[in-house]
Amino acid sequence: MDTLYALRYNAWAVSASKVRNDERERFSSEIMSHLDHLYRFAFYLVKNEDEAQDCVQEACARALSSYRQFTPGTNMKAWLTRILHNFFCDTYQRSKRIVSIDARSDGAEDKESYWQHVPIDNPGPEKQFLRQELGQQIRNALKSVPEEFCAPILLVDLGEFTYAQAAEILSCPVGTVRSRLSRGRKLMQIALGKYAGKEDSGS
């Protein structure tokens, strides 16, 4: 009887550990599938490759620690992004000062110059160079926008999250996401206008 009990127990233990291993495998591979997104988000938030890597690594470690808190079937990408953003806020924002948006709005008038260079339709191969230039300008503009306004752009435009999901990730109301997106895009247009202005004066 004792032997029988032990055998049954062992069989249960083996199957439980197999389930755990399978779960672990699935969990890990799903995190890996979101790694590009997490790195992109971190990179434009901290604006530095090495620190972005640190952020993502720590976020993955935290995700693993709170593995049990994740509800299977819910949006893991949003859950991971929220962990990453919380880590970013805890670690990087302590000394950050909020800059008045009005102070950055000077020179908004010359933004049209940038938009004359934006290819609305697909450009031909001969315009590939121009497109690369524009890519660099967009990257620089994204880096120049303060985190407060940049994060919603990253979530909605890059992460393809809805406003409601972005609000959940940033722990703020949906209305705040909407207004910060609008202001963030305005700041980007101003930044892009400045680059275009520089190019014009250089040529």
Place this chain on the structure above:
Amino acid sequence: MRCEEMPELISALVDNELSSEELAAIRSHMAECGDCRALYEQERALKRQVRSTAAHVAAPAALRQKVQRLFNEQAPGKAAERKRTWQSWFALRALRPAFAVMLVVLALSPLVYRWWPVENVSLAALATHEEIIAGRKVPARVSDPQELRKQLAQAVDGKFAPIALDLSMIHLYPVAGFMQKIDGREVLVTIYQGDGRTVTCFTFLGDEADAPRAAELFYDPAMRMNFYSFSRGDINGVMHRAGKVICLVVSKMAPAKLLALVRAKPGHS
């Protein structure tokens, strides 16, 4: 609908996040307004460009290896037990400035102790918050927020009322309060709790000089308001003035987050 109201709506239109009423209103405006149509095209082009540009950024191979190693080393669910070595903490670049500050603080601590200024009302409030979250101060709970406000206003003979903050979007609700005398001044303390977090709101009569000297000042041009941010230990406070009433919101939340919260909902007395 005026053009000044449009940028936010246009931005939401690009993201397909408008309600049907907003959509109808914006369509009829844009049918007549060339400037707003142009702005819409610009925002669409910007979104497209941001998307295609950022897609080129990918996680470096070194990061993939590091994360994979992390998974191989730790079983999920057991990771809470993971131990960090002191080297791994130091390897986190973001924490290096904190280590440097810690060293300086340690070195200067005898001086700081000697020259620490006489405690002001705002700093005393941070200490009160610490006592509340440590469970050393346990005021009676009042389930009805209106009743709580009434009771608190009565405690100061109706001279002022506690600032009402709406923190429901982060699932925090007023649960308790009391009147505290700090340095002979009457301070109304309202405790907001939910999701295991606590935010304490202090209301008292005063002026902006009640902010600690070391506080950082932020000016919000849209609201024409000054916000003072300061900390003691891991407790952070954000103070602003509404007329003659000072509102001080205290929490363990990161200073920037707390500031954003108070700026979004400065409350009313």
